[in-house]
Amino acid sequence: MDNKEQCRKLANRIYELDEKVYKTSGSGLGKTFTGEKARVLDDLTMLIVSNPQGHLLRSELALIGNMARSIRNKEARHDLLVEYNDILEEIANLPMSFGSVDIVDKDLADMNSSILSKKFSEKDHLVICISRSHGSAGTDIGFALAEALHINYYDESVLNQILDRRDAKEFGADAAKVSDFKRYHGLSKKDASFFRQSALICELAKEEDMIVMGRAADVVLTGQHIPHISIYITAPFAIRVRRMMELKNLDLKQAINLVRKMDHKHQDYYHSFTGKRWGDAINYDLCINSACYGIDESVELIGRLINRQAKLVHRNKDTK
Amino acid sequence: MDNKEQCRKLANRIYELDEKVYKTSGSGLGKTFTGEKARVLDDLTMLIVSNPQGHLLRSELALIGNMARSIRNKEARHDLLVEYNDILEEIANLPMSFGSVDIVDKDLADMNSSILSKKFSEKDHLVICISRSHGSAGTDIGFALAEALHINYYDESVLNQILDRRDAKEFGADAAKVSDFKRYHGLSKKDASFFRQSALICELAKEEDMIVMGRAADVVLTGQHIPHISIYITAPFAIRVRRMMELKNLDLKQAINLVRKMDHKHQDYYHSFTGKRWGDAINYDLCINSACYGIDESVELIGRLINRQAKLVHRNKDTK
Structure with missing residues (x-):
């Protein structure tokens, strides 16, 4: 699987997680990703491909994570946070991702x-x-x-x-x-x-x-x-x-x-x-x-x- | 017991501890307090009375403490450090002593x-x-x-x-x-x-x-x-x-x-x-x-x- 294809799969998982978290939490703020699905997925894929360590991707994920943590039903919350962590871990393993360049001297x-x-x-x-x-x-x-x-x-x-x-x-x-x-x-x-x-x-x-x-x-x-x-x-x-x-x-x-x-x-x-x-x-x-x-x-x-x-x-x- | 008398007693304990620590450690550096005993005690008493929070008293004590910690015989070391801690505690309870004026805001x-x-x-x-x-x-x-x-x-x-x-x-x-x-x-x-x-x-x-x-x-x-x-x-x-x-x-x-x-x-x-x-x-x-x-x-x-x-x-x- 080449990098772009992997990123598109990831974008899909993130999109789906956002939908599930929104449905379960019933947050008044709505979904993180709004607009036409195909375009959102294109944009998100590009963001992951081009700048996986950037703060934009991180902020989108944080929004979903914050919403997921607010879910009151313990079991549902747990399942969604497991998926959230899985996604973070996969992103962390992309080249040039979060924390991939350490500051340590x-x-x-x-x-x-x-x-x-x-x-x-x-x-x-x-x-x-x-x-x-x-x-x-x-x-x-x-x-x-x-x-x-x-x-x-x-x-x-x-x-x-x-x-x-x-x-x-x-x-x-x-x-x-x-x-x-x-x-x-x-x-x-x-x-x-x-x-x-x-x-x-x-x-x-x-x-x-x-x-x-x-x-x-x-x-x-x-x-x-x-x-x-x-x-x-x-x-x-x-x-x-x-x-x-x-x-x-x-x-x-x-x-x-x-x-x-x-x-x-x-x-x-x-x-x-x-x-x-x-x-x-x-x-x-x-x-x-x-x-x-x-x-x-x-x-x-x-x-x-x-x-x-x-x-x-x-x-x-x-x-x- | 007035403050001065208490300080003289403390000076005496410190002086004696210094002697014992020196004897037990056999440190090549010699005792912390040298010179005529009566005068050393006068000076030390004055230092405790006038400036118990000052760094001079603390440094003298640190020298004794450091030397005591270097003693290899575990039991002797323990006894001397107990006495050392007792002395520190008594000094800490003097008015205007170590840490008596906190920095906390x-x-x-x-x-x-x-x-x-x-x-x-x-x-x-x-x-x-x-x-x-x-x-x-x-x-x-x-x-x-x-x-x-x-x-x-x-x-x-x-x-x-x-x-x-x-x-x-x-x-x-x-x-x-x-x-x-x-x-x-x-x-x-x-x-x-x-x-x-x-x-x-x-x-x-x-x-x-x-x-x-x-x-x-x-x-x-x-x-x-x-x-x-x-x-x-x-x-x-x-x-x-x-x-x-x-x-x-x-x-x-x-x-x-x-x-x-x-x-x-x-x-x-x-x-x-x-x-x-x-x-x-x-x-x-x-x-x-x-x-x-x-x-x-x-x-x-x-x-x-x-x-x-x-x-x-x-x-x-x-x-x-």
């Missing part, structure tokens, strides 16, 4: 450790990179998530403490006196700090499940081909400002200045080391608006996303 | 039907609003999700067909001849179309579980206080262009022009009716980078997110 997906259908080697770990805008409670969410998942938590200060302790071991009691040049290999302190933190993040990510806050860790890990999940947490500006007013006991103007300043600082940091726009949804696997969820629900949400139960162990006072 | 959360801890009235339905950038496969994901969840699917064309049929019923066979003024109540065709679609979306969202693509439906539903979930699906520009080249058999330049043009169209539409920036993570509950997941995994991801199993019924050919 091999390089990006290979780095994404939250794709459950993928098998990683046992060496790979659950590494969650969290970026957040100031005041979005991203830090609270990250810390609570680490506790809920029983995995390690690293932020700038934890990373720096580890690096300082290693310095102290290497250079002994004189660590503080070791010349900056020796420690930073001639780089600016900011750059040196970034590179040392980055190396540590990669080292840790190869060894353990962990959460790492900020530090452009997502870009660093991608550069080293270490799988991870990148999540960006934000909330509307006004809500972050309101939260900082309460948390830090600031007036409106102070809080606005603080949030703006810290956002700029993060923005500059991310951009200077990655060349990408911080907070742009395109740079992360997922973005969460924490104002829509709150801290606890955000933790549980991320748990569900990675298919692990994130059991909240503290902060019960907020969850009532 | 009542108005936004009230509208968010994916918050599982919330109870909605039985009248509320699962309404998923999907916005997407051109070429991101957002339409494929939305359509497959509707099928996987067995709920209705509405896009612009389905909505318009329903409206046209109602017109046909109201105005009879003369529908096409009815003056535009009568149909649009004097509004521009674009505005009238938006308002009629919006009214239909609200009507449907009160009656059934559904997926609605685009149409700024999230903003429309929020304005009418109808709970829903808003999801934005996008992928990096270059990947969307590459997909459109394959899907529509375009050359690079044509595909770039197409994606750019359609993005602008969506942008203008969203902005003109909502005043908000289309694609800004802040305007949605969640954003998904479809290039990191692909179509099928995105469908499953959204299913997990709303805590419903999204069973994929077709398109098996892509999932192997």
